[in-house]
Amino acid sequence: MRAEVKAAAAADEAGAAAPSAVVVAGLRKSYGPAEAVRGVSFTVAPGEIFALVGPNGAGKTTTLEILEGFRARDAGRVEVLGIDPGDRAAGRALRERIGLVLQDIAVEPYLTVRETVARNAGYYPAPRDVGEVIGLAGLGGQARQKVKNLSGGQKRRLDLALGLIGNPELLFLDEPTTGFDPNARRDAWETVRGLRGAGTTILLTTHYLEEAQVLADRMAVIAGGQIVAEGTPSAIGGRDSARTRIRFALPGGCGLADLPAELADLAADAAAGGGLVTVQTGEPTRTLHQLTGWALRRGAALGRLTVDQPSLEDVYLRLTEQRAPETGRAPETGKERSPR
Amino acid sequence: MSIATHRARRGDLALLWHQVRYEQLSFWRNPQSAFFTFLFPVVIITVFGALLGGGTQSSYFYGLSALQYYVPTIAAVSVLGSCYSQLAIVLAIRRQHGILKRVRATPLPAWTYFLGLLAHCVMVSVVDVALITGIGRLYGVPLPTHWAAIAVTLVLGAASFCALGVAVASLIRNSEAAPPVVQLILFPLVFISGTYMPIHSAMLNRISGMLPVRPFNQALLGPFAQHTGFDGKSLGVLFAWGAVGALVAVRRFRWTPRPQ
Numbered sequence: 232m233r234a235e236v237k238a239a240a241a242a243d244e245a246g247a248a249a250p251s252a253v254v255v256a257g258l259r260k261s262y263g264p265a266e267a268v269r270g271v272s273f274t275v276a277p278g279e280i281f282a283l284v285g286p287n288g289a290g291k292t293t294t295l296e297i298l299e300g301f302r303a304r305d306a307g308r309v310e311v312l313g314i315d316p317g318d319r320a321a322g323r324a325l326r327e328r329i330g331l332v333l334q335d336i337a338v339e340p341y342l343t344v345r346e347t348v349a350r351n352a353g354y355y356p357a358p359r360d361v362g363e364v365i366g367l368a369g370l371g372g373q374a375r376q377k378v379k380n381l382s383g384g385q386k387r388r389l390d391l392a393l394g395l396i397g398n399p400e401l402l403f404l405d406e407p408t409t410g411f412d413p414n415a416r417r418d419a420w421e422t423v424r425g426l427r428g429a430g431t432t433i434l435l436t437t438h439y440l441e442e443a444q445v446l447a448d449r450m451a452v453i454a455g456g457q458i459v460a461e462g463t464p465s466a467i468g469g470r471d472s473a474r475t476r477i478r479f480a481l482p483g484g485c486g487l488a489d490l491p492a493e494l495a496d497l498a499a500d501a502a503a504g505g506g507l508v509t510v511q512t513g514e515p516t517r518t519l520h521q522l523t524g525w526a527l528r529r530g531a532a533l534g535r536l537t538v539d540q541p542s543l544e545d546v547y548l549r550l551t552e553q554r555a556p557e558t559g560r561a562p563e564t565g566k567e568r569s570p571r
Numbered sequence: 572m573s574i575a576t577h578r579a580r581r582g583d584l585a586l587l588w589h590q591v592r593y594e595q596l597s598f599w600r601n602p603q604s605a606f607f608t609f610l611f612p613v614v615i616i617t618v619f620g621a622l623l624g625g626g627t628q629s630s631y632f633y634g635l636s637a638l639q640y641y642v643p644t645i646a647a648v649s650v651l652g653s654c655y656s657q658l659a660i661v662l663a664i665r666r667q668h669g670i671l672k673r674v675r676a677t678p679l680p681a682w683t684y685f686l687g688l689l690a691h692c693v694m695v696s697v698v699d700v701a702l703i704t705g706i707g708r709l710y711g712v713p714l715p716t717h718w719a720a721i722a723v724t725l726v727l728g729a730a731s732f733c734a735l736g737v738a739v740a741s742l743i744r745n746s747e748a749a750p751p752v753v754q755l756i757l758f759p760l761v762f763i764s765g766t767y768m769p770i771h772s773a774m775l776n777r778i779s780g781m782l783p784v785r786p787f788n789q790a791l792l793g794p795f796a797q798h799t800g801f802d803g804k805s806l807g808v809l810f811a812w813g814a815v816g817a818l819v820a821v822r823r824f825r826w827t828p829r830p831q
Contacts, residue, residue, distance in 0.1 A: 299676070301827060326678035327580075333676060335828060336669035341600035342593070353589040354679040356580045377600075393673070 250313060252277045252401050252432040253298065258307035260293055267293045269456035270307070275449075277400075280423065280433045282447035282464075284440065286551055290456040291436040292334065295405055298434070299331055312401055327356055330399030332390050332407055340379035344370050347378060348392050355397035367425075368392035369418055384415050391422070402426065404435035408442060420446055440543045454551040468546035475515035477522065477538050478507045482531030491525050494518065507535060583683070590679070590687030591694070598691065608657045609699060612649035616641060616703050620710035632769055635796050642707035643795035644766045647728070647788050649699040654692045654729045656757060658736030660749045667746035667828050675826040685737070693729045700725060704795075717794035720801045724790045727806055731783065731813025738819035744829060760784045780805075783812040 253275035260268040268290040275281040285291050296302040297309060300316035309316060314325045338347050348365055352358035365374050368388045373381060381389065387410065394402055404423070408416040423446055427433060437443055443450045444464045451461040452468070460468045481487070487498055487508065497518065498510045512518040515538060526533050581589075598604050616638075623637040632640040665671045674684060700721075708714060715721060739756065743749050761767070763775055764784035770776055779785040786805035793799035 301672070301675070323678045323680055326676070331676040333669075333672065336673040336676070338670060338673055339593075339597045341597055346593070346596065350589070350593045351677055353581070353586065354677045390673075393677075397678070 250277075251275060251310070252312060253281075253434060254308065254310040255294070255298070256308040258294065258297065258309060259305045260290075260297060260302065261305055267456055268297075268304075271453065271456070271458055272307075273451050273458060273461060275432060275434050277432050278427065278430055279448040280427050280435065280446050282443040282450040283434070283436045283453055284438065284443050284450055284547065285436075285453035286438065289453045289551075291453055292405060294453070295403060295434070295436055299329075299333075299403055300325065327397065328400050330394035330397055330402040332394040332402070332404045334405050334409075336390065337386070338378055338389065338393070341377060343375050343377055344381070344389055344392075345374040347389065348396055351393050352396045357398055358396050359398045361396070364392050364396050367395065367422060369422070384411055387411070388419075391419070395426070399431065401432045401434065404433060406436055406438065408437070408439065416442075440547055444543050452547060452550050459550045460546070464543060467543070468550055470541055470543065470546050473541045473546075474511040474513050475518075475538060475540060477510045477512065477515065477519060477536075479522070479536040480507055480534035482526065482529065482533070485529075485531070491521055494521055494525070586679070586683055587687055587690065590683055591690045594687055594691035595694070598695065604657060604661070608653050609649075609695060612645050612652060612699060613702050613706065615648075616645045616706050619645070620706060624710065631771075633797075636712070638707055638710050638712050639796045640769065640792070642703060642712050643791040644788050646700040646703045646795070647784070647791050648761060648766050649703060650696045650725065650728055650787070651732055651757065651761070651784065653695040653699060654732035655736040655739075656753050657695075658688060658692060658733055659739040659743070659753045660746075662737060662740035663743045663749035664746040666740070666825065669828050671826045672828065689730060689733050692733050693726060696725060696729045712796075715795045716798060717800050720794035720799075721791065723801065724787070724794065724806065727809055727813070728787045728790070731809050731816065732787075734813045734816030734820055735783065736816075737824060738816040741820050741823035741825065764788055781808065783809060 251274040253273075255274070256272045258268055258271040259266070271290065271294055273281075273283075283291050283294065293302065297304045298311055298316055300322055303317055311325060312328050314321045316322075316325060342350070344365060345361065349361045352361050362374070365371060368391045370385060370388050370392060373385055378386070378389065387407070391404075391407065394404070407423070408419050411419060420442070423433060423435075435442075435446070447464055449462065450464055450467060451458045453459070462468070465471055481489075487495060490498060494510065497512055498508055510518060510522070519538065523533070580586075598608075619641050620638055623641075626636040626638060628634055628636050628639075662671070665674075675681075704712075704714065739753060740749070743752055760779075760782060761784055763770065764779045764782070765776075765788055766784065770779070776785070780789075786802075786808040790802040790805040790809065793802045
């Protein structure tokens, strides 16, 4: 069924590249005087996992809720599977094709897990198998338990099951692993990867960089209501072309001035943090050779020697600190009346 | 859209029935709703019956016996409970907890959700009214003869009070405020409308006759005990209130929780 749908969509494009699953262009949204989203643009290709990463109040949830049709936008173009989520007449057709795993939501406390999933299955034209989805969400042992007796983590997994039951082409995950312990988080990641493997497009928000690094094909960093960087987790923010960082402890009795001239020049702008000298270089092989050659000639050891690229966290902190919102914190969930 | 509509949707009625079944399940599993909404009026009429017995007819009860009077008014208050109070409180709680937002995240159309709630409330009301009538029979109250008028009044009343319940839920800001606000509106209204004691003040009756509860009492009292059929005037007032409730509900209802 899904393959036919996709083939049909592709045919519509008359052989062009597959249309984007999500298109956001120049999106704006204010809550009173506070601009929460200030001209956000990005696209999500079919079949990829796209992560929207940013600090609290950056505009992640607002952006996501506009895509999901929960909020009206002030300006900009938004398409989800070719449908404008602000178009109420198309709302049902859109919701039949997307799955949502949201924050701050809940389900009836007195129904069992199985009843809850079966009820929602009845809302979709081509749902997945109820038992299979419960198993996929890791709730196989709790199928007959009432929702009110589930733990917080189990409720989040039930939410994932409800997001999947309609067999969506596109799944929205709003901070899907917040509050999970490390094991549960790894299980959830495995499930998400499995979904991508089956052809589901996934748009997730997270403030765990590790999550974006591990899961996302592409990611965008949002801060102060604007996208400040976009790319693959390994290349975002110029990470791949950034200078390599070499850190080491100077051998006892040596100062910076004792380093070979070329190295000392590179280290001149390096800060000594935690007793470590940092050297940044665009030619790591050559610089490292000079450094270790120098140490060997002196018969000294370089303690705590590390060589690395800037971590995603380094890049993220640099990006989000630069663009801290100037007009105070925009509320992540606004105070305006809901559009629906 | 053109793509999605090719997938077979289940029929509107099948979807509605699916929804009603799960509303019923949620309702009966919840001890609070099952007891306070459903059983409370049954207990009241049983107690009234034990206290007042079959009794003799009196002018205080408009020429009826006490229980002949109370069967329709307690039946009416049971409908108020299972439609107005129950809906206003349940919807406020569901919204606050994000249950409504979860519903909104699915393709279930809003009208199916509300029609499902309405059908569920009518079903609970019908069972409640039947039980109350049955208990009245045990105390010697004759069964009513105008069933068609009762059925129409019941459905119209249930629909109107559901609409008013949704309207109040739309105006209440948080779920903690829901039960007191709901009762604060209902209690004086029920009291001046002759539900628990007949009111013989012409002025009070004129006022309460323009509010929703007394017309509903009157519209049930006629076919239940006084061998009259449809009470057009009362049904008209009831319908008008239902329309006002529906208007407020449509304009003001919110699905998403208020941010903390």
